[in-house]
Amino acid sequence: MNRLQGKVAIVTGAGAGIGRATAELFAEEGASVVIAEIDAEKGNEVAQGIMRSGGRALFVQTDVSDEAGVQQMVAHAVRAFGRIDILVNNAVVFVLRGIEATPEEWRRSFDVNVMGPALVAKHVVPEMRKVGGGAIVNLGSISSYIAQPQHATYNAAKAAVSAMTRCMALDLAKDNIRVNAACPGAVWTQIVESRCxxxxxxxxxxxxxxxxxxxxxxxxxxxxxxxxxxxxFLASDEASFVTGSNMMVDGGYTAL
Ligand SMILES: NC(=O)c1ccc[n+]([C@@H]2O[C@H](COP(=O)([O-])OP(=O)(O)OC[C@H]3O[C@@H](n4cnc5c(N)ncnc54)[C@H](O)[C@@H]3O)[C@@H](O)[C@H]2O)c1
Incomplete structure (x- = not known):
């Protein structure tokens, strides 16, 4: 309890899956949580659930690939909670296509999965600078590192996220902003459930x-x-000497 007491966190794609679990856990740990989610019904449901449990949450309907919308979301978050300490870049579209992928499919995967986290970070960083630092956690994957059949559009995007994590860590260290990625193996969320x-x-x-x-x-x-x-852990002060890392949270998948 209270590992994030007094902190304000934005979690993108927090209407479902890993983002939802993260928003709920952060609220339990004392953070005020901004649910930056494209799906209004799911986003509202998560925010209401957190508030019913006594936590602080705000839903702001957001498409992470739309820069004007991202700017408005960040401004709304600051108006509501006064500051931003933590960003979790979690939102995703699962475009799972191989060699036959169309330009539109490539663009969709990269717009949401790569440019999205870059744009949200771009507009959150000035707010983190104002409060003397912060922590950004991107969602990589085992797919950042391995080949999977008919996954080129997704795995290339996740590899870009892992590379971007290292570059952002280098650029933002002077601002006392740490940047890391969590890289899961298979997680029981809607994509895995439906494919199974x-x-x-x-x-x-x-x-x-x-x-x-x-x-x-x-x-x-x-x-x-x-x-x-x-x-x-990566978002909290406990990770004060961790930056530029892609932490495998993969049940040993990539160790084999
Ligand atoms: N599920 C897995 O097995 C797994 C494995 C490795 C990595 N990951 C990564 O974890 C993260 C979360 O995955 P998940 O399975 O929990 O996803 P999910 O599909 O359960 O949830 C993703 C959320 O993002 C929202 N979203 C989609 N497009 C958006 C946009 N443009 N702007 C804002 N929100 C948007 C969706 O509405 C949804 O609520 C992703 O980055 C994914 O790549 C997942």
Whole structure:
């Protein structure tokens, strides 16, 4: 409790999955949380849930790939909570395409998954400078590092996020802003659930499947909250000497 007491955090894509778990955990740890989410129904639901539990939250409908909207979201966050200490760049579109991907599919993947985090960071950093520093946590993936079938559009974007994390860490160290990425293996969120169900697998079958749970040393799929705890560490003052790192939170997937 209270690991983020007094801090203000923006979590993009916090209407579902890892982002939702992160927003809820951050609120439990004392942060005021801005839910920057494109889906109004989901974003509102998460913010209301946090407030019902006694936490502080604000939903701002946001498309991270729209710079004007991002600027408005940051201004709204500062008006509501006075400052910004933490940014979690979590929002994603899963465009999973191989060699036949169209220019539009490539643009969509890179607009949301690469340019999105870059734009949100661009407009959050001046606010972090005003308060003497901050922490940015990007969501990389095992997909930043490995090949997966029919995944070129997604894995190239995630590799870019990991590279961008290192570059931002270098550029922002002078401002006392740390920049890291959490890189999950398979997590039981809507994309994994729907792909497994399409393949005829429920969660138990997916955990045992050699290309899903079985591909991790721990032989299972993560819950979103397990990733949120790693993000919490990177965002908190406990990680004061950690910057430019891509922390694997992958049940040993990339150790094999
Ligand atoms: N689920 C996994 O197995 C897994 C594995 C490795 C990495 N990741 C990464 O973790 C992060 C979260 O993944 P998830 O599975 O929890 O996703 P999810 O699909 O459950 O949630 C993503 C959220 O982002 C929102 N969103 C989509 N486009 C947006 C936009 N333009 N602006 C703002 N919000 C937008 C969606 O509405 C949704 O609520 C992603 O960056 C993903 O690449 C996930």
């Amino acid at each position: 169900r399409d393949a005829g697998m429920d969660r138990a079958a997916a955990e045992a499947d050699p290309s899903w749970g079985g591909a991790h040393i721990l032989k299972r799929i993560a819950d979103p909250r397990e990733i949120a705890f790693a993000i919490l």
